[in-house]
Amino acid sequence: MITHNLGYPRIGDNRELKKAVEGYWSERISYEQLIEISSAIKQKNWLMQKELGIDLIPSNDFSLYDHVLDLAFALSAIPDRYSQLLRNSDKLKLDLYFAMARGCQDGVADITAMEMTKWFDTNYHYIVPEFYKNQKFWLSNFKFIDEFQEAKKLGIITKPVILGPVSFLLLGKEKEEGFDRIDLLGNLLEAYFEMISLLVDNGVEWIQFDEPFLALDLTTEQKGAFKIAYSRIRKNFPTVKLLLSVYFGGLSDNVELVAGLPVDAIHLDLVRDPAQLEIMMNLVSDEKKLSLGLVDGRNIWKNNYENSLKLISRTIEKIGLERVMLAPSCSLIHVPCDLELETNEEVLSAEIKQWLAFAKQKVEEVVVLKQLSIYKGDISSIQLFKENQEAIQSRKISSLIHNDLVKERIDFIEQFEEMKRLPFSLRKKVQQKRLELPAFPTTTIGSFPQTADVRSWRAKLKKRELSSEEYNQLIQNEIENAIRWQEEIGLDVLVHGEFERNDMVEYFGEMLDGFVFTSNGWVQSYGSRCVKPPIIFGDVQRPNPMTVNWITYAQSLTSKPVKGMLTGPVTILKWSFVRDDQPLSVTCNQIALAIRDEVLDLEKNHISVIQIDEPALREGLPLQKSDWKTYLDWAVNAFRLSYAGVKDQTQIHTHMCYSEFNDIIDSITALDADVITIECSRSQMELLDVFGEYKYPNDIGPGVYDIHSPRVPSDTEMVGLLKKAMAVIPKENIWVNPDCGLKTRKWEETKEAIKKMVNATKTIRESVQV
Numbered sequence: 001m002i003t004h005n006l007g008y009p010r011i012g013d014n015r016e017l018k019k020a021v022e023g024y025w026s027e028r029i030s031y032e033q034l035i036e037i038s039s040a041i042k043q044k045n046w047l048m049q050k051e052l053g054i055d056l057i058p059s060n061d062f063s064l065y066d067h068v069l070d071l072a073f074a075l076s077a078i079p080d081r082y083s084q085l086l087r088n089s090d091k092l093k094l095d096l097y098f099a100m101a102r103g104c105q106d107g108v109a110d111i112t113a114m115e116m117t118k119w120f121d122t123n124y125h126y127i128v129p130e131f132y133k134n135q136k137f138w139l140s141n142f143k144f145i146d147e148f149q150e151a152k153k154l155g156i157i158t159k160p161v162i163l164g165p166v167s168f169l170l171l172g173k174e175k176e177e178g179f180d181r182i183d184l185l186g187n188l189l190e191a192y193f194e195m196i197s198l199l200v201d202n203g204v205e206w207i208q209f210d211e212p213f214l215a216l217d218l219t220t221e222q223k224g225a226f227k228i229a230y231s232r233i234r235k236n237f238p239t240v241k242l243l244l245s246v247y248f249g250g251l252s253d254n255v256e257l258v259a260g261l262p263v264d265a266i267h268l269d270l271v272r273d274p275a276q277l278e279i280m281m282n283l284v285s286d287e288k289k290l291s292l293g294l295v296d297g298r299n300i301w302k303n304n305y306e307n308s309l310k311l312i313s314r315t316i317e318k319i320g321l322e323r324v325m326l327a328p329s330c331s332l333i334h335v336p337c338d339l340e341l342e343t344n345e346e347v348l349s350a351e352i353k354q355w356l357a358f359a360k361q362k363v364e365e366v367v368v369l370k371q372l373s374i375y376k377g378d379i380s381s382i383q384l385f386k387e388n389q390e391a392i393q394s395r396k397i398s399s400l401i402h403n404d405l406v407k408e409r410i411d412f413i414e415q416f417e418e419m420k421r422l423p424f425s426l427r428k429k430v431q432q433k434r435l436e437l438p439a440f441p442t443t444t445i446g447s448f449p450q451t452a453d454v455r456s457w458r459a460k461l462k463k464r465e466l467s468s469e470e471y472n473q474l475i476q477n478e479i480e481n482a483i484r485w486q487e488e489i490g491l492d493v494l495v496h497g498e499f500e501r502n503d504m505v506e507y508f509g510e511m512l513d514g515f516v517f518t519s520n521g522w523v524q525s526y527g528s529r530c531v532k533p534p535i536i537f538g539d540v541q542r543p544n545p546m547t548v549n550w551i552t553y554a555q556s557l558t559s560k561p562v563k564g565m566l567t568g569p570v571t572i573l574k575w576s577f578v579r580d581d582q583p584l585s586v587t588c589n590q591i592a593l594a595i596r597d598e599v600l601d602l603e604k605n606h607i608s609v610i611q612i613d614e615p616a617l618r619e620g621l622p623l624q625k626s627d628w629k630t631y632l633d634w635a636v637n638a639f640r641l642s643y644a645g646v647k648d649q650t651q652i653h654t655h656m657c658y659s660e661f662n663d664i665i666d667s668i669t670a671l672d673a674d675v676i677t678i679e680c681s682r683s684q685m686e687l688l689d690v691f692g693e694y695k696y697p698n699d700i701g702p703g704v705y706d707i708h709s710p711r712v713p714s715d716t717e718m719v720g721l722l723k724k725a726m727a728v729i730p731k732e733n734i735w736v737n738p739d740c741g742l743k744t745r746k747w748e749e750t751k752e753a754i755k756k757m758v759n760a761t762k763t764i765r766e767s768v769q770v
């Protein structure tokens, strides 16, 4: 029986990578220092996994920005617009790599970034490969082999992890007409052969090919591509061991296809779909191993050894010990590094801590499961097993979890559904009378730059180096400056800037009952950006108002409307670690009721516009279409519940980013927000087409500039994008705003860009009669 891991967090226990990469971008550290810090993280991870006793340790799971970009870069899938940056030195190559991720504006070059989007149903974002007709691929970067060699020097023969060829193509996007990216498979395989041959020459024994698309619905052609890819790889490399890994879902209709692929081992996500194991065991031939993904790589609850051991012994009985591999369900990049770093009991109590496992603990769980499953005697006498069962039991019966008041409120949900508003067209008139907005109203998405100063005040507040009065005063000053600046440049609907928030989800988690948070539970979201997802362990309710003081303070400074700014129930749910002892829909409704309390309090305090962000609505969509309807029904209901009972004169906004809306436009419409602001600019307004075709009835603010890049767009570019928007959306319905919040930007860039955005709007207002 072999234990292995699919990928370990690369950010470092204390976000060393984030600090190093950002240090490199701002020229505080050198190329050499960045490489040194990266190596230290990799080595620490490898040695730790070795020490814990994992048999097959992954390499090439590290990345300086994103593993999909790494592969595109290795295979020379570098769009032409970057050609002026192609250079030979290692440092300049790295600068090109970062330019692809972040855009480049340095006085000489002015190049947009590649698109970024969500990695399946996670809060991790990858860089979208760009594909062209007849594109050729060749190896020009060698990270996958360098990392293997690096680990080999430490005496560890790792298992390189490489995104499989079919998933790589499917994750990308055609950048010209007249071909399907799957047609590039033949060309792409040539480069994969080079890659594999280098690995084999250097002594690789196992290669892990990740093909998460096998957990999604596939066309016949796509299925065919998998057959071609793996039979050609096998033919060229008959002896190297291939592990095909599928995660985030069950194989469903693809199970026969996968069982038949000529690989040496198949990894299954048994957390998402335990039932697929029996089906696979019946189909798979004798020479193949099965890797059981039993330890949840997407959540932080301790593994229930009793349940896992049942599945393992069933598998041993059916296919034999030699053919069983044990692993986490997916890469561990989606969970924090190490629970032992949580030492502050005031933040995370011992009672709750004993229910949890982070990445390092999950690696240990895999090893212990192997030991327990090959143990010949009675495992109930083994300490590790006993402790595990006690922890599982303690969570089941804990009094912390259940709150009868919350359960009663949930039972009365139906009555809220009857709180209907006027239809949008009539509401719009009532709201316009109150707000008196010009044509093409301008606004921003909520956050303004989270400067080092603002963060340091929060850090000092935590360490009690600032009193809460001092902290509040500092934040109020920021809000006042932000309001003054917004008035000065002529924005129409203002925001308070979210300076008081560490994160749009964690902030609310900290104030709601039923949540705990961590001190160091960081998870990578994209590039150097990380989040600390709160943990929902029990029934949720709002003991006190969460935002009312800040928003009413901001509103008191101006006669223009200031938006109340809330995170929606689906997003709070999706970006937290969620309890697994009740349906997600129930937890979501509990959160919705808590947000609704806040909405109604804001309304009572004369806030005329309230934004309820739902950037994770699309990402929550199940991977298989057959599950969509159920999800969309409860997600849309929860959103509507969060504002149920507001008056017609209160304008409800929502915001979404990184989403393909094509498939869910009905549900977006059913949210019935008065205004939706969406991410659009990296895709040059392509995302808007569906709203036009569908004749989406309410107002839309298509993002006219990409906030994820430090690059400042010109007003001409924004005028161009607005004209594109006007070609598909009635002009009366258009708002003007950036793609998303500005918290990751610097003030300098923000001020310049928003000013240009307001100018672009003026140009548009002058050019059309509304």
Ligand SMILES: Nc1nc2c(c(=O)[nH]1)N[C@@H](CNc1ccc(C(=O)N[C@@H](CCC(=O)N[C@@H](CCC(=O)N[C@@H](CCC(=O)O)C(=O)O)C(=O)O)C(=O)O)cc1)CN2
Binding pocket: 123, 450, 452, 455, 456, 458, 459, 501, 502, 503, 504, 505, 506, 525, 526, 528, 529, 530, 531, 532, 575, 615, 743, 744
């Ligand atoms: N949860 C979530 N998911 C999301 C988004 C989001 O906003 N939130 N946005 C989309 C894109 N993803 C993003 C994810 C993270 C960030 C982001 O800016 N993260 C910050 C951390 C935010 C945070 O929690 N800040 C804390 C802690 C900050 C910190 O690092 N403090 C220092 C100390 C500071 C000092 O002394 O100067 C430390 O702990 O070492 C705070 O402000 O209080 C970062 O990585 O830099 C942005 C976008 C999609 N998914």
Ligand code: MET
Binding pocket: 445, 446, 447, 498, 504, 565, 613, 615, 655, 657, 740, 741, 742, 743
């Ligand atoms: C990821 S969506 C962000 C929305 C939030 N209101 C902000 O402006 O930061």
Ligand SMILES: [Zn+2]
Binding pocket: 445, 615, 655, 656, 657, 739, 740, 741
């Ligand atoms: Zn956003």
